[in-house]
Amino acid sequence: MIKLSQERTRRLIAVHGWSAVVCGLFLYVVVLTGAVAVLVHEIGAWSVGGSKVAEPMAVPMDATLRTLAQQVPEAQREDVSLFANAAGELVVFFHTHQLNPATGNMEDFGTLMDVDPRSGEVLRSREGYGGEVFNAGPGDALDRFIVDLHVNLHLPDPWGLYATGILGLVMLVAAISGLLIHRHLIKDAFVAPRPSGALLQKKDRHVLAGTWGLVFGFVLAFTGSFFSFATALGLPLVAITAFGGDQVAAIETLVGAPAASDDTPAPMANLDAMHERSAREAGSVPLFTSVAHWGRADSQVLVFHSPAEGQLTGTSNLFDGASGEFLGVKPSLGTVPSAGTVAFDLMGPLHFGNFAGLLSKIVWVCLGLAMCYVTITGLQLWLQRREHDPLWQRLAGSVEVVAYGTPIALAGAAHAFFLSYGRADTHLWVASGFIGFSILSILVGLVLPRAALHRTLAGCLGALLVLLPLTRMLLGGTPWAAALATGNGVVVAMDMVMVLSGVICARVAAGLRWMPRFAAPLPGAAT
Amino acid sequence: MMLTLLLFVAACLLSSLGFAWLAAVNPKRRRVYGLARPAAPAPWQKLAMALLVLAPGVLLLLCGQVAGFVLWLGAITVIGWVVALRRPPLTA
Amino acid sequence: MSVDTTEKTTHPPDGPGRGPLIARWIVAGPLVLIASILVMAGMTVWFPEGAAGINHLAFPLLLFPAIWALLFFYALLDARPWRAGAVILALAVANGIPVVSALQTMMQGGAQ
Numbered sequence: 001m002i003k004l005s006q007e008r009t010r011r012l013i014a015v016h017g018w019s020a021v022v023c024g025l026f027l028y029v030v031v032l033t034g035a036v037a038v039l040v041h042e043i044g045a046w047s048v049g050g051s052k053v054a055e056p057m058a059v060p061m062d063a064t065l066r067t068l069a070q071q072v073p074e075a076q077r078e079d080v081s082l083f084a085n086a087a088g089e090l091v092v093f094f095h096t097h098q099l100n101p102a103t104g105n106m107e108d109f110g111t112l113m114d115v116d117p118r119s120g121e122v123l124r125s126r127e128g129y130g131g132e133v134f135n136a137g138p139g140d141a142l143d144r145f146i147v148d149l150h151v152n153l154h155l156p157d158p159w160g161l162y163a164t165g166i167l168g169l170v171m172l173v174a175a176i177s178g179l180l181i182h183r184h185l186i187k188d189a190f191v192a193p194r195p196s197g198a199l200l201q202k203k204d205r206h207v208l209a210g211t212w213g214l215v216f217g218f219v220l221a222f223t224g225s226f227f228s229f230a231t232a233l234g235l236p237l238v239a240i241t242a243f244g245g246d247q248v249a250a251i252e253t254l255v256g257a258p259a260a261s262d263d264t265p266a267p268m269a270n271l272d273a274m275h276e277r278s279a280r281e282a283g284s285v286p287l288f289t290s291v292a293h294w295g296r297a298d299s300q301v302l303v304f305h306s307p308a309e310g311q312l313t314g315t316s317n318l319f320d321g322a323s324g325e326f327l328g329v330k331p332s333l334g335t336v337p338s339a340g341t342v343a344f345d346l347m348g349p350l351h352f353g354n355f356a357g358l359l360s361k362i363v364w365v366c367l368g369l370a371m372c373y374v375t376i377t378g379l380q381l382w383l384q385r386r387e388h389d390p391l392w393q394r395l396a397g398s399v400e401v402v403a404y405g406t407p408i409a410l411a412g413a414a415h416a417f418f419l420s421y422g423r424a425d426t427h428l429w430v431a432s433g434f435i436g437f438s439i440l441s442i443l444v445g446l447v448l449p450r451a452a453l454h455r456t457l458a459g460c461l462g463a464l465l466v467l468l469p470l471t472r473m474l475l476g477g478t479p480w481a482a483a484l485a486t487g488n489g490v491v492v493a494m495d496m497v498m499v500l501s502g503v504i505c506a507r508v509a510a511g512l513r514w515m516p517r518f519a520a521p522l523p524g525a526a527t
Numbered sequence: 528m529m530l531t532l533l534l535f536v537a538a539c540l541l542s543s544l545g546f547a548w549l550a551a552v553n554p555k556r557r558r559v560y561g562l563a564r565p566a567a568p569a570p571w572q573k574l575a576m577a578l579l580v581l582a583p584g585v586l587l588l589l590c591g592q593v594a595g596f597v598l599w600l601g602a603i604t605v606i607g608w609v610v611a612l613r614r615p616p617l618t619a
Numbered sequence: 620m621s622v623d624t625t626e627k628t629t630h631p632p633d634g635p636g637r638g639p640l641i642a643r644w645i646v647a648g649p650l651v652l653i654a655s656i657l658v659m660a661g662m663t664v665w666f667p668e669g670a671a672g673i674n675h676l677a678f679p680l681l682l683f684p685a686i687w688a689l690l691f692f693y694a695l696l697d698a699r700p701w702r703a704g705a706v707i708l709a710l711a712v713a714n715g716i717p718v719v720s721a722l723q724t725m726m727q728g729g730a731q
Contacts, residue, residue: 008696011643015695172688190546190553190611192560212608216601225684234680237660241721242676244728254676310531310592334671341671343681353601356531356594363598366605 009181016177020378021395023170025402026153028375030167032406033150034224035368037143038353038361042490044086044143047417049478050488051088056117057286058279061090062271064120068092068113069294076110080291087139089123090115093130094294097248100129103157106248107131141426142417145434146410151228161232168225171371174378175217178210185211202384206377213374216367223351256335262298269324271301277326278303278317287314297322302330307355313345314355376403397445397453404457405441411464412437418468418475437464455509462505469495531595538583538599539606545579546603546610560615639700646704647694654711655687661714 004012020027036043045051053059061082069077072094081093095110108130114123114137126133135144152160179185189211193204210217239250268291275286282305293299299321307314318330333341349355353364379399386392416433420426441457448456472495473479483491507513550556552568568576580603587596662679669675690707697703 004696007698011695169684169687172684173691176688176692187555189607190550190556192556192611192614194559208611209608212604212611214604216604222684226681229683230680233656234659234683237656237718238663238676238679240725241660241718242663244721245725250676254673256671256673307594310590310594312593312597331671333677334673336671338669338671338674340669340674340677340681344677347681350597356598359532359535360594360598360601363601363605367601370605370608 003183004180012177012181016174016181017382019170019173020375021382023167024375024379025399026163027167027171028372028402029406030150030153030164030224031171031220031368031371031375033146033410034220035365035372036410037147037150038364038368039494040143040147041086042358042361042494043146044140045088045488045490046472046494047142047414048087048139048421049472050483050486050491051084051086053088053117054487055285056084056088056090057082057275057289059090059117060272061115061117061120062273064090064115065092065271066268067120068115068122069094072111077294078292079108079110080294082289082291083287084117085114085137085140086143088117090117093133095130102129136427138421138426141421141430142414145413145427145430149434158232161228165225165228165232168221168228171217171221172225175214175221179214182207182211185214199381199384202377202381206374206381209370209374209377213367213370217371217374219350220367220371223347226347227351254333256331256333257292258298258300260298262296263293264297265295266297266299266322268295268299268321269319274301274319274324274326275303278305278319281317281326281329282315283308291321293321300327307349312349312355393450397450400450400453400457401441401445404454404461405438405445408441408457408461408464409434409437411461411468412440414468415464415471418471418477422476455511458505459509462502462509465498465502465505467502468498531592531598534587534590534592534595535598535602538587538595539602541583542580542599542603543606543610545576545581546607548579549576550610556611562615642704643694643700646700646707647691650704650707650711651687651690651694654707654714655683655690657711657715657718658686658690659683660718661716664717 065080065082069080075096076094078096079094081091081095083091085091091112092115093108093110093112095108095112097106098109099105100107100109109128110133111125111127112133113125115121116123124137126136148154151164153163154160155163182188188207191204191208193201193208195201235250236245236247239245239247243249243253271289271291275289279285282303284305286303287306288304290302290304291299292302301319301321302316303319304316305314316330316332318327319325320327331337331341333344349360353360353367376399380396383392383396383399387396413430413434416429416436417426420429441460444456444460445453478486478488478491480492480495483489552565552572554564557564584596584599584603587599659679659682662682663675666675666678690710694700694703694707
């Protein structure tokens with residue numbers, strides 16, 4: 001229990017409330033898309049009907065890579081990145097580093113190829129700067145749209161990152177001030193929303209969800225604002241004070257790049273053998289491989305792995321590219337282990353929840369949705385206290401429109417993806433679908449009376465979600481039997497998640513509680 | 528990931544039991560729903576509740592399951608919330 | 620977690636008028652943001668490098684949200700906004716010196 005003077009509590013309540021009123025709806029969009037983006041890989045696989053092979057990075061690729069290396073300009077053989085996309089294709093990016101005149105920054109420039117891991121055939125190839133060629137394939141449209149909405153609200157760099165970084169700080173303030181304001185945190189941890197009185201019920205609901213969500217609200221906000229600010233603001237500034245503004249030097253020191261250089265041509269050792277050894281050391285299939293200085297005597301191969309059973313952080317193994325010798329485990333920062341590396345390594349798993357496969361992702365989706373609930377119920381509580389003020393009541397409608405409109409627009413974007421996949425520019429269609437359904441939601445909010453808004457929007461969302469598997473399969477998506485036969489259970493599971501979520505929305509639309517014996521989620525259903 | 532999954536599910540079940548017990552005897556919660564006020568829990572009962580909720584997490588850490596521990600920590604914040612949100616059967 | 624529970628009687632809470640309120644807005648808003656950015660950048664100079672020689676680079680980036688939150692709540696909860704402002708300003712200036720000198724060196728290097 002925390003005791004503060006009345007004056008201080010008053011200030012905390014003002015900050016807690018006003019910051020939420022000003023930023024709450026944007027925060028909700030970022031948190032909701034973040035909760036969805038936890039499943040980015042699964043959504044990607046679902047949207048393209050599953051992966052071609054179960055483990056593309058485990059398929060032999062040495063011969064393919066040697067052939068591809070001959071097809072790109074020599075300068076682009078400086079570095080090679082290798083990973084698998086959601087469709088189970090091998091993504092190979094031969095690149096060098098050069099100044100991008102459009103951004104004024106040193107960036108990766110090269111040729112990116114999507115390769116069929118079974119045949120070694122190049123399915124698509126594009127040349128450009130990293131930001132232009134990465135995730136630009138037709139199958140990347142839906143998952144990338146969601147991730148970018150979460151990361152930068154589709155605003156240009158660095159402004160989008162600044163915006164989401166500030167939203168992270170606002171969430172941090174909400175969590176800390178909420179903890180300081182609420183005096184009976186432990187005592188009230190099991191007090192269910194009181195059935196009597198709309199205001200009390202709303203307050204109880206918000207406080208209860210906020211109490212339980214406090215720890216992870218703090219963790220997600222902290223790690224999120226770190227990710228936003230570290231690259232957009234922190235790195236350039238740290239580079240100024242420590243490296244006279246040289247960001248490349250700052251990054252090289254941070255990642256512990258080798259100082260000695262030897263450009264004598266030397267044939268590459270067998271990459272498949274290195275992958276095999278690395279998998280034995282780490283106990284898992286490689287996730288990402290980075291080859292520095294392809295075909296030179298100083299070539300190094302760094303192989304990244306997911307966390308081993310029971311661990312939070314993954315490992316990366318370093319090999320000599322020319323001899324294929326295993327050089328040891330490489331810390332993510334620097335060349336020897338340090339406190340900074342440990343702290344840095346924890347940021348990713350704690351924010352993305354990707355350390356224990358689907359299990360941790362499911363838990364993280366739940367945490368994210370719980371945060372959405374805290375945000376929306378907090379805004380509703382604020383508005384309930386001002387229910388006789390017409391100006392505030394206009395905002396009440398917009399809370400409902402954003403609360404339901406965001407998932408409606410996401411579901412609409414998914415429908416647009418299926419309509420265009422293999423037929424038109426998926427990236428354009430997904431963005432148009434999102435904007436179109438956002439506008440529709442706003443129109444519904446403007447036309448319908450407040451009382452009917454909640455259930456109508458819930459109904460629309462439910463219908464869009466239930467229809468998604470149908471749209472997917474009717475427009476040529478992989479049917480369930482075929483998906484199961486090729487080991488793509490994730491496609492079936494995602495379809496089922498859509499239908500289940502749709503049914504819950506339909507329950508709300510029908511005026512029922514979202515689950516039996518649970519408090520009603522939003523005011524329309526409570527009355 | 529099988530071991531992590533099993534330990535995680537077991538830990539969450541135990542902690543959920545602890546939460547359900549805590550919620551069932553919570554005096555403020557019972558007052559809200561107009562249920563009879565039970566006798567205050569004995570010290571051993573309080574200890575048992577705390578152990579049920581927290582011991583699974585400690586055990587996970589002792590087993591070297593760092594991932595399991597963080598997962599459990601995340602999951603119990605959602606489970607506890609859902610337990611508290613659910614109404615007692617009498618007033619359903 | 621505990622916070623000072625009483626405000627000393629010798630330091631009255633915000634007096635009448637809008638002065639203290641505006642001061643608190645300025646201190647907790649722009650001043651705290653600028654100060655935390657400068658502390659992050661300046662930290663690289665005084666933070667220990669550690670065994671790998673990267674702690675002085677990694678921790679400023681990692682701790683930025685914490686630095687900001689700490690300064691923000693200090694500015695919000697201190698009984699006298701001007702005092703908080705002075706402390707935060709001092710912190711900003713002390714950490715800003717290496718940043719400014721690095722910028723000057725950079726400019727001179729660029730001009731040559």
